[in-house]
Amino acid sequence: MSRAQVVILGSGTPNAEADRVSSGVAVAVDGQPYLFDCGHGIVQRVVQAHEAGLIQWNSTDLTRLFVTHLHADHSVGLPDLLFTPWIHGRAEKLVACGPPGFDHMARHILLAYEENVREHRAAHPSSEEGYHIDAREIGEGPCYRDERVQVHALHADHGDLDAFSYKIITPAGTVVISGDTKPVPAFAAWANGCDVLIHEVYSSAQFDDRPPAWQRYHARVHTSAAELAALARELRPGLLLLYHQLFWGQTPDELVAEVQGGYDGRVISTNDLDVFEL
Secondary structure, X not given: OOOEEEEEEEOOOOOOOOOOOOOEEEEEEOOEEEEEOOOXXXXXXXXXXXXXXXXXXXXXXXXXXXXXXXOHHHHOOHHHXXXXXXXXXXXXXXXXXXXXXXXXXXXXXXXXXXXXXXXXXXXXXXXXXXXXXXXXXXXXXXXXXXXXXEEEEEEOOEOOEOOEEEEEEEOOEEEEEOOOOOOOOOHHHHHOOOOEEEEEEEOOOOHHHOOHHHHHHHHHHOOEHHHHHHHHHHHOOOEEEEEEEEOOOOOHHHHHHHHHOOOOOOEEEOOOOEEEEO
Protein backbone atom coordinates (compact mmCIF):
# COMPACT_ATOMS: atom_id res chain seq x y z
CA MET A 1 0.00 0.00 0.00
CA SER A 2 1.31 3.44 -0.91
CA ARG A 3 2.22 5.80 1.89
CA ALA A 4 1.77 9.56 1.56
CA GLN A 5 2.44 12.47 3.86
CA VAL A 6 2.00 16.22 3.84
CA VAL A 7 4.97 18.18 5.19
CA ILE A 8 4.52 21.87 5.97
CA LEU A 9 7.99 23.23 5.27
CA GLY A 10 7.06 26.90 5.25
CA SER A 11 3.81 28.18 6.79
CA GLY A 12 4.58 31.89 6.69
CA THR A 13 3.92 34.97 4.59
CA PRO A 14 6.10 37.67 2.96
CA ASN A 15 6.79 38.96 6.48
CA ALA A 16 10.03 37.66 8.01
CA GLU A 17 9.23 35.80 11.23
CA ALA A 18 11.47 34.15 13.83
CA ASP A 19 9.73 30.77 13.64
CA ARG A 20 8.22 30.64 10.16
CA VAL A 21 9.73 30.71 6.69
CA SER A 22 7.63 31.53 3.64
CA SER A 23 5.50 29.20 1.58
CA GLY A 24 6.49 25.63 0.84
CA VAL A 25 4.54 22.38 1.17
CA ALA A 26 5.73 18.90 0.24
CA VAL A 27 3.41 16.04 -0.61
CA ALA A 28 5.57 12.92 -0.40
CA VAL A 29 4.41 9.61 -1.89
CA ASP A 30 6.46 6.49 -1.16
CA GLY A 31 9.45 8.65 -0.32
CA GLN A 32 9.27 10.90 -3.39
CA PRO A 33 8.53 14.53 -2.48
CA TYR A 34 6.53 16.85 -4.72
CA LEU A 35 7.21 20.41 -3.63
CA PHE A 36 4.59 23.15 -3.93
CA ASP A 37 6.20 26.59 -3.82
CA CYS A 38 9.72 27.41 -2.66
CA GLY A 39 9.88 30.52 -0.53
CA HIS A 40 12.92 31.43 1.50
CA GLY A 41 14.32 28.73 3.79
CA ILE A 42 12.58 25.72 2.24
CA VAL A 43 15.71 23.64 1.51
CA GLN A 44 16.96 24.34 5.03
CA ARG A 45 13.63 23.12 6.43
CA VAL A 46 13.99 19.86 4.46
CA VAL A 47 17.42 19.30 5.99
CA GLN A 48 16.06 20.09 9.46
CA ALA A 49 13.12 17.70 9.02
CA HIS A 50 15.42 14.93 7.85
CA GLU A 51 17.88 15.45 10.72
CA ALA A 52 14.98 15.37 13.19
CA GLY A 53 13.73 12.07 11.75
CA LEU A 54 10.44 13.60 10.60
CA ILE A 55 11.00 12.54 6.98
CA GLN A 56 13.05 9.79 5.33
CA TRP A 57 13.81 11.74 2.13
CA ASN A 58 16.28 14.60 1.88
CA SER A 59 17.25 17.58 -0.27
CA THR A 60 18.67 15.45 -3.10
CA ASP A 61 15.17 13.99 -3.58
CA LEU A 62 13.74 17.43 -4.44
CA THR A 63 13.24 16.86 -8.16
CA ARG A 64 9.61 17.96 -8.66
CA LEU A 65 8.32 21.51 -8.09
CA PHE A 66 4.97 23.23 -8.68
CA VAL A 67 4.80 27.01 -8.23
CA THR A 68 1.45 28.63 -7.49
CA HIS A 69 2.52 32.14 -8.56
CA LEU A 70 5.63 34.26 -8.94
CA HIS A 71 5.47 36.41 -5.82
CA ALA A 72 8.82 36.27 -4.03
CA ASP A 73 7.53 34.54 -0.90
CA HIS A 74 6.55 31.59 -3.10
CA SER A 75 9.55 31.55 -5.45
CA VAL A 76 12.56 33.34 -3.97
CA GLY A 77 14.01 30.01 -2.83
CA LEU A 78 14.31 28.73 -6.39
CA PRO A 79 18.08 29.42 -6.69
CA ASP A 80 18.60 27.56 -3.40
CA LEU A 81 16.46 24.68 -4.69
CA LEU A 82 18.52 24.49 -7.89
CA PHE A 83 22.02 24.73 -6.46
CA THR A 84 22.07 23.44 -2.87
CA PRO A 85 20.65 19.94 -3.58
CA TRP A 86 23.04 19.79 -6.56
CA ILE A 87 25.95 20.45 -4.20
CA HIS A 88 24.52 17.78 -1.90
CA GLY A 89 24.63 15.33 -4.83
CA ARG A 90 21.36 15.58 -6.72
CA ALA A 91 22.02 13.97 -10.10
CA GLU A 92 18.85 14.77 -12.06
CA LYS A 93 17.35 18.02 -13.24
CA LEU A 94 14.49 19.72 -11.47
CA VAL A 95 11.16 19.29 -13.28
CA ALA A 96 9.16 22.39 -12.42
CA CYS A 97 5.68 23.62 -13.37
CA GLY A 98 4.47 27.18 -12.95
CA PRO A 99 2.41 30.02 -14.41
CA PRO A 100 3.28 32.16 -17.43
CA GLY A 101 6.57 33.94 -16.80
CA PHE A 102 8.06 31.01 -14.90
CA ASP A 103 10.39 29.91 -17.70
CA HIS A 104 11.69 33.48 -17.98
CA MET A 105 12.43 33.50 -14.24
CA ALA A 106 14.18 30.13 -14.37
CA ARG A 107 16.39 31.03 -17.33
CA HIS A 108 17.50 34.27 -15.73
CA ILE A 109 18.33 32.56 -12.44
CA LEU A 110 20.67 30.21 -14.30
CA LEU A 111 22.16 33.20 -16.12
CA ALA A 112 22.68 35.09 -12.86
CA TYR A 113 24.51 32.15 -11.30
CA GLU A 114 26.54 31.00 -14.30
CA GLU A 115 29.83 31.93 -12.59
CA ASN A 116 28.83 29.89 -9.57
CA VAL A 117 28.08 26.91 -11.81
CA ARG A 118 31.29 27.31 -13.81
CA GLU A 119 33.54 27.49 -10.76
CA HIS A 120 31.79 24.69 -8.91
CA ARG A 121 31.96 22.34 -11.87
CA ALA A 122 35.66 23.14 -12.36
CA ALA A 123 36.51 22.54 -8.70
CA HIS A 124 34.26 19.63 -7.75
CA PRO A 125 32.99 16.44 -9.39
CA SER A 126 29.25 17.12 -9.77
CA SER A 127 26.43 15.94 -11.96
CA GLU A 128 26.01 17.83 -15.20
CA GLU A 129 22.23 17.61 -14.83
CA GLY A 130 21.70 18.28 -11.13
CA TYR A 131 21.47 22.08 -11.34
CA HIS A 132 19.36 22.23 -14.52
CA ILE A 133 15.64 22.97 -14.58
CA ASP A 134 12.95 21.77 -16.94
CA ALA A 135 10.63 24.76 -16.50
CA ARG A 136 7.13 24.09 -17.82
CA GLU A 137 4.59 26.88 -18.08
CA ILE A 138 1.17 25.37 -17.54
CA GLY A 139 -2.50 26.24 -17.86
CA GLU A 140 -5.61 25.07 -16.08
CA GLY A 141 -6.26 21.33 -16.03
CA PRO A 142 -4.03 18.25 -15.67
CA CYS A 143 -0.41 19.42 -15.60
CA TYR A 144 1.68 16.48 -14.40
CA ARG A 145 1.44 12.72 -14.01
CA ASP A 146 3.75 9.88 -13.07
CA GLU A 147 3.40 6.46 -11.45
CA ARG A 148 2.71 8.01 -8.03
CA VAL A 149 0.61 11.15 -8.52
CA GLN A 150 -1.64 13.15 -10.78
CA VAL A 151 -1.50 16.93 -10.41
CA HIS A 152 -4.26 19.26 -11.63
CA ALA A 153 -4.21 23.06 -11.69
CA LEU A 154 -7.10 25.50 -11.25
CA HIS A 155 -6.86 29.22 -11.94
CA ALA A 156 -6.66 31.11 -8.65
CA ASP A 157 -7.63 34.77 -8.22
CA HIS A 158 -4.66 36.68 -6.86
CA GLY A 159 -5.21 40.02 -8.50
CA ASP A 160 -3.41 40.76 -11.75
CA LEU A 161 -0.86 37.98 -11.27
CA ASP A 162 -1.30 34.58 -12.96
CA ALA A 163 -1.81 32.07 -10.16
CA PHE A 164 -2.91 28.48 -9.62
CA SER A 165 -4.28 26.20 -6.96
CA TYR A 166 -3.15 22.57 -7.18
CA LYS A 167 -4.89 19.24 -6.59
CA ILE A 168 -2.63 16.26 -5.95
CA ILE A 169 -4.22 12.84 -6.40
CA THR A 170 -2.28 10.00 -4.77
CA PRO A 171 -3.14 6.34 -4.08
CA ALA A 172 -3.43 7.27 -0.39
CA GLY A 173 -5.70 10.29 -0.81
CA THR A 174 -6.16 13.71 -2.41
CA VAL A 175 -4.54 16.94 -1.24
CA VAL A 176 -5.56 20.42 -2.41
CA ILE A 177 -3.30 23.47 -1.96
CA SER A 178 -4.92 26.86 -2.48
CA GLY A 179 -1.89 29.06 -3.02
CA ASP A 180 -2.71 32.75 -2.58
CA THR A 181 -6.24 33.47 -3.76
CA LYS A 182 -9.55 35.07 -2.99
CA PRO A 183 -12.51 32.66 -3.14
CA VAL A 184 -13.00 31.27 -6.66
CA PRO A 185 -16.51 30.04 -7.62
CA ALA A 186 -15.21 26.86 -9.29
CA PHE A 187 -12.99 25.87 -6.38
CA ALA A 188 -15.50 23.99 -4.20
CA ALA A 189 -16.64 21.62 -6.96
CA TRP A 190 -13.05 21.13 -8.15
CA ALA A 191 -11.75 20.34 -4.65
CA ASN A 192 -14.82 18.46 -3.42
CA GLY A 193 -14.05 15.28 -1.52
CA CYS A 194 -10.39 16.05 -0.88
CA ASP A 195 -8.81 14.41 2.13
CA VAL A 196 -6.68 17.44 3.02
CA LEU A 197 -7.27 21.08 2.11
CA ILE A 198 -4.33 23.42 2.75
CA HIS A 199 -5.63 26.96 2.47
CA GLU A 200 -4.39 30.51 3.06
CA VAL A 201 -6.40 32.72 5.40
CA TYR A 202 -6.51 36.11 7.10
CA SER A 203 -8.29 37.12 10.28
CA SER A 204 -11.80 38.46 9.73
CA ALA A 205 -11.93 39.75 13.31
CA GLN A 206 -8.83 41.90 12.85
CA PHE A 207 -9.65 43.09 9.33
CA ASP A 208 -11.37 46.33 10.37
CA ASP A 209 -8.23 47.45 12.20
CA ARG A 210 -6.14 47.33 9.04
CA PRO A 211 -5.44 50.54 7.07
CA PRO A 212 -7.97 51.14 4.27
CA ALA A 213 -5.47 50.45 1.49
CA TRP A 214 -4.59 47.09 3.04
CA GLN A 215 -8.27 46.27 3.48
CA ARG A 216 -8.88 46.86 -0.22
CA TYR A 217 -5.87 44.76 -1.20
CA HIS A 218 -6.55 41.77 1.04
CA ALA A 219 -10.26 41.66 0.26
CA ARG A 220 -9.37 41.60 -3.44
CA VAL A 221 -6.67 38.89 -3.44
CA HIS A 222 -6.88 36.79 -0.24
CA THR A 223 -9.41 34.71 1.73
CA SER A 224 -10.86 35.74 5.08
CA ALA A 225 -11.57 33.31 7.90
CA ALA A 226 -15.31 33.79 7.32
CA GLU A 227 -14.94 33.10 3.59
CA LEU A 228 -12.84 30.02 4.27
CA ALA A 229 -15.44 28.70 6.71
CA ALA A 230 -18.13 29.05 4.04
CA LEU A 231 -15.92 27.29 1.49
CA ALA A 232 -15.13 24.45 3.90
CA ARG A 233 -18.84 23.97 4.66
CA GLU A 234 -19.43 23.47 0.95
CA LEU A 235 -16.63 21.06 0.10
CA ARG A 236 -16.17 19.29 3.49
CA PRO A 237 -12.48 18.33 3.45
CA GLY A 238 -11.35 15.52 5.69
CA LEU A 239 -8.86 17.93 7.28
CA LEU A 240 -8.46 21.70 6.85
CA LEU A 241 -4.93 23.02 7.36
CA LEU A 242 -4.34 26.76 7.61
CA TYR A 243 -1.14 28.19 6.17
CA HIS A 244 0.05 31.58 4.91
CA GLN A 245 -1.88 32.92 7.90
CA LEU A 246 -2.26 36.63 8.47
CA PHE A 247 -2.94 36.76 12.20
CA TRP A 248 -2.75 40.56 12.64
CA GLY A 249 -2.46 40.16 16.41
CA GLN A 250 -4.52 36.99 16.77
CA THR A 251 -3.08 33.80 18.19
CA PRO A 252 -3.20 30.62 16.07
CA ASP A 253 -5.92 29.23 18.33
CA GLU A 254 -7.98 32.38 17.91
CA LEU A 255 -7.70 32.19 14.13
CA VAL A 256 -8.78 28.54 14.20
CA ALA A 257 -11.74 29.55 16.37
CA GLU A 258 -12.71 32.16 13.77
CA VAL A 259 -12.90 29.50 11.08
CA GLN A 260 -14.67 27.04 13.37
CA GLY A 261 -17.23 29.71 14.17
CA GLY A 262 -18.69 28.94 10.74
CA TYR A 263 -17.45 25.40 10.12
CA ASP A 264 -17.68 22.33 12.34
CA GLY A 265 -14.97 20.21 10.74
CA ARG A 266 -11.40 19.58 11.84
CA VAL A 267 -9.16 22.66 11.47
CA ILE A 268 -5.46 22.98 12.34
CA SER A 269 -3.25 26.06 12.28
CA THR A 270 0.03 24.76 10.86
CA ASN A 271 3.60 25.46 11.83
CA ASP A 272 6.83 24.82 9.97
CA LEU A 273 7.82 21.13 10.07
CA ASP A 274 4.33 19.84 10.85
CA VAL A 275 3.84 16.41 9.24
CA PHE A 276 0.46 14.83 8.46
CA GLU A 277 0.00 11.25 7.26
CA LEU A 278 -2.63 10.41 4.64
